Amino acid sequence: MNAINLKINKEHYDVLVKPHWSLAYVIREKVGLTGTKTGCEMGTCGSCTLLLDGKPVFSCLRMAIDAQGCDIRTIEGVEEENNGELHPLQEAFVQDHGMQCGFCTPGMIIAAKHLLEHNPDPTEQEVREAIGGHLCRCGTYIRIVRSILNAAAVMRAGS
Amino acid sequence: MEYYSPTDLNEAYALLDKYGEDAIPIAGSTFYMGHREELFDEVEAVINIKQLGLSYIRQDGDGLHIGATTTLNEIFAHGLTRKGPFGILATTVQELNINEVRNMATIGGEVCIAGEVDMPTTLLAYDADIVIGGSKGVRRMSMADFHIGYLNNALEPGEMVLEVQLPQPPANTGGGFAKFERTAADLPIVNVATRISLDDAGVCTDARVVAGAATLSGIPERSGAAEAALLNQVIDAALIEAAAAASADVACINDFRVSAEIRSLWVKCGIEDALKRAFAAARQGEQS
């Protein structure tokens, strides 16, 4: 076991990990933040997406031990970052029904958040590309894309 | 299992030597972590190579140098690889429709995998060299020699990839890439990379036609016949079709994904598409 420190949503967590444990596994099972989902554990579904030093990555494909010193942001931190209120993306997903079972939702929101931070006025195609590696088995893509575009509009209007 | 994150090359080499075949260098970890269950028993030490200063893209008289731990999205975004003579690299990355994987996977990881990946196919078309380091020194090897069989490369125990080098192509050179897959976020079922150089009269002075992911040998292969059809000829649509038709010399695998027949067809179609793109780019003196 290796003792490491993870900085997740600005808080520090001391955890004992084995090298082959994924960041997703440690965040869920050892830290207890279960908003990050793990549908496939091999990079094929997108449900484990989080921001690592500002970039969206699949946390199932990252060794936890290799995330020391990184700035990790998960879905749990999004509200906090937004002064305790729902982020416009979250609000849009709620209002526009950007989900069914909701299992893909945290990953979708994280990927979309990164997109909108870098491209406040994306085209529909750009939105689809940003979530290109994310599956929604419930087939909610129409409304996921709509939620993201609507959130972008709200955010542009607000800034 | 031990984990190391060395910060200089000698430290890394020492670890690679110490564990020999039981050590695995890890860069983006996208392949390793996806296969961790299978690899778990085989691996004694994981050596993270991301702190070795191997993330860079630069150009000098020899051509283009890309450090092994440069990520695919870094390649996608960088001025030197996004357009111009090496723009084919960004084109190749663009075909991987998973932003998160592109943020993680590295060119070193890509080249080490002889299988369903795209970059080695493109690198072979661009006569790339792989720069390999170890405690015994640094050696170079051409991409053509680096893959020796499915999921098998020429690295010796104790060695790792440091850099990928692409020679500067002559003027009026163009590249093209084509990929066939089942859905937009899929591993390549077939990929094709081509490169054409033209002289001022429009005659083809050099050609590379490479098919990957689909081959029976498990590694990217040049189609000698397709290249021969192009060489010293004035290129037009008909010649491109003829070159594509000649690609039957690339033997394809048959598996549950698609048949060898479909793969051969897609190799042919891919060559046609990629050659058209390469030709258009060469005529503009631009890469696409």
Add this chain to the structure above:
Amino acid sequence: MTTETSVIGKSLPMLDAYEKVTGKLKYAGDMPAHHRMHYAKVLRSPYAHARVVSIDTSAAEALPGVSAVITHQDDITGKQKTCGTPWVDPSFNFRGPMISEEVCFVGDEVAAVSAVDEDVAREALKLIEVEYEELPAVFDLEEAMRADAPQVRPWGPNTLPPSLFEWGDIEQGFAEADMILENRVTMGNQQHAPLDRNACIASWEGDRLSVWTSTQALFWMRDALTDFFDLSPSKVRVYSTPTGGSFGLWWGNNFMFLAAALARKSKRPVRLVLTRDEVQTTVKRRERPLIDVKIGLTKDGRMTAQSFRHILDNGAYGNKFDPYQSVADIYTTEHGRVEFIGVATNLVTAGCMRGVGDLTLAYAIEQTVDMAAEKLDMDPVEFHLMNHWKTGDICHTSQEVVFAKLLFNKNPQVELTSSGLAECITRGADAIDWSNKWKGWGKPSSVEGHKVRGIGMGISTHISGLAFFGFNGITVKVNPDGTMALTTGIGRMGQAGDTTQAMVCAEVMGVELEDINVIDGDSEVCGHTMVTFGSNGMHMVARATKAAAEHAREQLLEYAAKHLEANAADLDIKDRRVFVKGSEERGVTLKELMSTPIYEYLAPPEVIGSASKGVEFEKAGKMMMADFAEVEIDTRTAQMKLLKFVAVHDSGTIVNPAVCENQVAGGYYQSMGFSTTEHLVFDDETGAILNPNFMDYKLMGPLDMPDPEIMFEEVYDEHGPFGAKGIGEGVTCAVPIAISNAVYNAIGARIDPPITPDKILQALKPKT
């Protein structure tokens, strides 16, 4: 008859939307660890059929950290195959012993281990030594039906008893026909592939068992546990968390029972989480069909008789021998014959998946109908409009009829309550521009170089629940602040069942959706809701919800009548306020009413409405749909691309349009998968699945397909609550039909799902 509504019909956000967008919703795998909890892993058979000759677990048991190992020697066997529900096989895919000495498919359970963590459990599996004696296996449907075929499993013959439905005189029907068409269809092996992997935590306190897992079948799960461990139902408590998608996969499954067995043996809470491979290859898949269709037609295009033989591949432990739906009922004929035969094979168990029965049989009949229309040189739209099923027609093959026969020896006539098919067909044809794009038989809608386009259509129906699982117990309790708690056993699978039930409750009670707090997923607290499937939520469960709300409303009005010194009959509730009809200023808010002491008790009133309501089964409400597709085939690369898709659904009143639109879209994506890339590939030799994960079992992603155009034909169904029928499952059914017919229009070849480049390539080759 329609009523004016204030909540029904609005795209109100899902009740759990906030939890979903913040990552707070707990699926089974997110449940917090219990004190002393151990983690389980399962050892699975590498053989499709084998006997465990010997199994040595001593090394595994000796491994530090291992708390229990179970094998077939633990001999845990369900007492009755029906798990306590005598009239329906729960298709927990009955397997007799929880772990059998004889393994019947690759991935079948051989042993299970609980240990201090997953790594140790995995290590322990490697230490278990098993000696197998390989037994002959059979994978092919027709081979498995032969008398000399190897027996797939230790009990019962491979072929389950067929169910037969006959009406009119089939011989006469064909004799009246001017032409007869015959066709054979088989399709791929789809897997439910929910994104979540599911997990189960089991914990014992003495002889009381508690289980946390994701299931759409709370009470079946309880009954199955009761049966396996020989407990009385009050000793078993199941907490079902929402599923991360189910589509028919998460009823009850052996892995959940294994967790309970390990927990009992190790005397600790045990958690078992499935891997993606396990989800894909060891739980269930859609039944693969082999269907023979025969239809008779007159010269002017009227169908005189229809006959089907539908063989279902049940895999190792599937147990289906009937349609579970009304599958032949797309067309009205006087004469008909439908035979269903379930067959066991040594492949992973098959069972219900979204649209079961209709998806496959409607496909088979619609292909044949397309062939017939061609022979008649009739526009398919015209053909469908002439022959389709109409309100008041008889449901000949309903599962109700099977059970009525089986249990009561009766042969009832079940009537269709409503059908908007004609409008669905016409509106869909308009939307896809059929009149311009349909160029006639043998003529693609357009050809440009090597890109050939074609259009196609298909219709289907699907049940809105079935009577025998229409019995539901619901309560509505009104809180002192005028909000209410709705207790329901409905499963939460992303279909927003909790939300739409709450909308029904809010509508009746004259309050807002946000005033309803849904309490679900607890077998001890919730009234019996047999299972959430077959699209029964809105058409059936909601009847009980409505009745429970009405019961509560009645009580409220009684109290309000006293409060307002009026007649209860003169009162109404709107906007959270009871008032006297005609003089609205005389009223009281629910909050005031519920918090003001009344003279009799010297306390505020207590209102609990309840209903335990079944549905009359001689009236069947079915959803109807007409789908239209335009595809493009690239004759150079043998690839198919979907260009445009239109889906028009009659699900009666649309209770929540956004929810329903999402359902239709989901069916479209899943069925496009079924039509193209979603196909479990079995190794011919070993019966192992070659594509056990999303790397090779390809689901449709956000870049793969155009958005469909979705429309609703809201035919008010007199039997459904507020005129509603079901929607969840039928959304898949007509998609593959439209796509295959469009492919036929483009290239003149009939390709059954999965439509792969390989099949297209073969179809494009000139016939020699």
